[in-house]
Amino acid sequence: xxxxxAIEVNKCVGCADCVVACxxxxxxxxxxxxDWIVERVSGTYPDIFLHFESQRCNHCEDTPCVRxxxxxxxxxxxxxxxxxxxxxxxxxxxxxxxxxxxxxxxxPDGYVDKCTFCDHRVKEGMDPACVSVCPTYCMHFGDxxxxxxxxxKLLKKRENFTLLPEAGTAPQIFYLK
Amino acid sequence: xxxxxxxxxxxxxxxxxxVHIWGYPIAIYLFIGGLAAGILLFATIYYLKGKADExxxxxxxxxIFTFGLVVIxxxxxxxxxxxxxxxxxxxLTFRIESPMSWGAWTLVVVSIFSLLWPLSYIDxxxxxxxxxxxKRLDDITKFIRNMEHKYVIPRFVIITFRKYRTLAAYLMLxxxxxxxxxxxxxxxxxxxxxxxxxxxxxxLFLVSGVSTGSAFVMWLSNNKKERQLxxxxxxxxxxxxxxFIIHMxxxxxxxxxxxxxxxxxxxxxxxxxIFWVVFVGFGLVLPFIxxxxxxxxxxxxxxxxxxxxxxxxxLFRIIMxxxxxxxxxxx
Numbered sequence: 001x002x003x004x005x006a007i008e009v010n011k012c013v014g015c016a017d018c019v020v021a022c023x024x025x026x027x028x029x030x031x032x033x034x035d036w037i038v039e040r041v042s043g044t045y046p047d048i049f050l051h052f053e054s055q056r057c058n059h060c061e062d063t064p065c066v067r068x069x070x071x072x073x074x075x076x077x078x079x080x081x082x083x084x085x086x087x088x089x090x091x092x093x094x095x096x097x098x099x100x101x102x103x104x105x106x107x108p109d110g111y112v113d114k115c116t117f118c119d120h121r122v123k124e125g126m127d128p129a130c131v132s133v134c135p136t137y138c139m140h141f142g143d144x145x146x147x148x149x150x151x152x153k154l155l156k157k158r159e160n161f162t163l164l165p166e167a168g169t170a171p172q173i174f175y176l177k
Numbered sequence: 178x179x180x181x182x183x184x185x186x187x188x189x190x191x192x193x194x195x196v197h198i199w200g201y202p203i204a205i206y207l208f209i210g211g212l213a214a215g216i217l218l219f220a221t222i223y224y225l226k227g228k229a230d231e232x233x234x235x236x237x238x239x240x241i242f243t244f245g246l247v248v249i250x251x252x253x254x255x256x257x258x259x260x261x262x263x264x265x266x267x268x269l270t271f272r273i274e275s276p277m278s279w280g281a282w283t284l285v286v287v288s289i290f291s292l293l294w295p296l297s298y299i300d301x302x303x304x305x306x307x308x309x310x311x312k313r314l315d316d317i318t319k320f321i322r323n324m325e326h327k328y329v330i331p332r333f334v335i336i337t338f339r340k341y342r343t344l345a346a347y348l349m350l351x352x353x354x355x356x357x358x359x360x361x362x363x364x365x366x367x368x369x370x371x372x373x374x375x376x377x378x379x380x381l382f383l384v385s386g387v388s389t390g391s392a393f394v395m396w397l398s399n400n401k402k403e404r405q406l407x408x409x410x411x412x413x414x415x416x417x418x419x420x421f422i423i424h425m426x427x428x429x430x431x432x433x434x435x436x437x438x439x440x441x442x443x444x445x446x447x448x449x450x451i452f453w454v455v456f457v458g459f460g461l462v463l464p465f466i467x468x469x470x471x472x473x474x475x476x477x478x479x480x481x482x483x484x485x486x487x488x489x490x491x492l493f494r495i496i497m498x499x500x501x502x503x504x505x506x507x508x
Contacts, residue, residue, distance in 0.1 A: 038508070068366055070277035071266040088266050091259025093198045094277050100369035100506045106198070110260035164506050166433065167368060 002144040003079040003117055004172040005131070006151050006160065007054055011138035014039060014052035018130035018139070022056075025118060025129035029108050034115040035130055054130065054139065057082060057103035057115035058163065058171030065095035065104065074112075079143070080172060081119050086111040100167040117141075144172075199502060202253040204495040207360045208389070209250040210284075211382060211490065213243040214357030215390015217291060219407075221350040225343070234398040235407070237298040238305055242393075243291035251284060276363045283355050290349045296321065297338045309399065357383040360494075364501060372439035372504035373497070375428055381421040382494075388414035389490040392464075396483035404479055408468045411486065415465045422457065439504040448500050456496060460489015 014037050022028060022035050035056035043049045059082050066074045066082065073088035074095050084095075084104075089111040096104045096112060107113040118128035122141075126132065131139040142151035155174055162171040220240045223229070229236045255264055268285070272278040295302060303318045324331050338345060361382030364373040388411055395407040429440035443452045464482035471477045 064368055067274045068277065070272060070275045070281060072270050072272055073266070087263065089260055090263045090266050091261070092257070092277060093259070094275070094367075096198055097502070098367045098369050101508070106259045110258075111263075112259075164508065166435070167506055 001079040002172070003059065003081060003122065004142065004144045004151055004174065005117075005128075006140045006154050006174045006176055008138040008140075008176045009051040009053055010177070011136045012037075012052040012054060013136055015135060017133050017135060018054050021129040021133040022115070022118075025121075026116070028113075032105055032107070032113070034103075034113070053163075053175060055101065055103075055163070056130070056173065057099075058101055058169065058173045059115075059117060061170035061172065062168060064098035064100070064169060068094040068098040070094060077119065079117075079119075079122070081117045081122075082114070083116055083119070084112050084114060100164050100169065101171075197502065199257070199498055201495065202257040204498040205491065206250045206253040206257075207363075207382070207494040207498070208491045209246050209253070210280075210360045211357055211386020211494075212389045212393060212487075213246045213250070213287065213291065214353045214360075214383070215387040216240060216243050216246075216393060217287070217294075217349055217353035217390075218357070218387055219390055219394060220294070221346040221353065224346045225350070232400065232403050232406075233301065233305060234400055234403055235394050237295070237301045239394050239397070240291055241295040241302065244288060244295070247284060247288040247291055251288070276359055276366045279355070280359045280363055283352055283359060286352050287349075287356050290345065290352065293334065293338045294345070294349065296325075296335055297342065299325070354383065357386040360386065364497065367501075369506065370439075370501045370504050371429070371432075371435040371506070372442065373501040375425055375436075377421055377425045377428065378497075381418065381425065384414055384418045384421060385490050385493060388418060389487050392483040392486035392490075396480050396487075405472075408471060408479070408482070411482075412465055412468050415461050415486070419457070419461055435504075435506050438507075439500075442500045442504060448496055451492070452496055456489050456492050460485055460492060464489070 016037050019033055019035055019037065023033060026034065028034055035054060038053045038055055039050065040053060041048060041050050059080055061080065063074075063076060063082055066076055069075075070092060071088050071090055073085045073090070075083060075085065077083045086107075086109075091106060091110045091112065093106070093112075096102075096106070104112050104114045118126075118130075121128060121132075127141045131141045140151050140154055142149040144152055144155075146152060154176060159177045160174040161177065162174055165171070216239045220236050223232050224236045255261060258264060267278070267281045270278070271282060299318060299321055303315070306312070306314050306318065325335055326332070358379045361379035364370075364382075365375060365378040366373075368374045391407045391411040391414060395404050395411060398404050398407070426440055426443065429436040430444075442448045464485040467477050467482040467485075471479070471482070
């Protein structure tokens, strides 16, 4: 099993519903968030292009955060979901420093917190909160190991990119062009 | 020109700036770790060379300071943790991939050795203190002696340590090198920060740490021969350090865009003056020149080059910790 997410950047309107849904679902403390919207403008005037990217932990295959964790609190769970065991985390910040996406933060209680792909929902067969609330249906969640899943088909069919592939982390959030 | 503008809804209080999650405590700790490693390295090397009596300060006296230094370093590390009550989790596991994990274990081993090493030389330390006229410290040495005479366990531990001192010296030599090199490897393991992520950083921090160690001995020793030897060693180490720094810059300049941008922090960017003028100029080149003049027979107080090297070493770590966190992959 290999969970991943595919996001259609041209369908995303940047409403940040995914951000609010995550904060509500996961009781994220006020002032913090596990996902966020990036507005990317590129090109040369007058040929300018704009798209939105909903970003979060990339649940990388080659995880610098898990590698540098001194206690083993950061680990890769079933389906490749990168998680933190709160009671084992000492709050040293090594994983935050090692993440090229800045996807982790110190929870006010001291431990490091991050996106969990809503694994409590996924276990029950539901989509993560961010995916399930998207009003434009631009996000797709599924199992890459299953060739018949929606996400596998989408990634086979459509051109896509990942964030900072040059950092060598093999990210598992794909953006469909 | 191709433009790429990013804006994000992520301007959230409490999350940003991420850049400053490691501050002065970590930089000071890296300095202390390197300094302690340098002092222990010289103590063990000259003990193993059979020069314990010729160089009493290096072998017997200087290691007294390492225990205090390591304890201060450990306290700084714990102070910097955000989940302090769980610090014991570090010692329930050993993760070979995480430099911080072997750093934590190395610190424990080094702190035990650096406590036992001076305790096993308590007679020599007392004689040294008398020689320098610091009789007020007699109470402490007497207290330690009493402990040794009264209780079985301390006596057994110290006598055993004295008996196997050569073996202990080999182990301490090994662990002090690990401690010195780990302070650099700790940073170079983070590939998200291109400035840190280069393999010369471990050797560079080791050389810099040993150089501060030699400066420390040179500063506080009252033995002229010892001072001269340490000053010669320090000159060689400074030369190697400058070579490594140039090598690091060349490596980053020859690298991909993110690495060039990291090098630019020092080559025209915001850290240029403090790095090249203050650290390289006043922390490496000036003490080197002063030491050359000293060898030529000019009267220069040994504290001057030593303090410049020590302050330079601390500044180097502060710069690397801060600049490293600014250097990131452009998202």
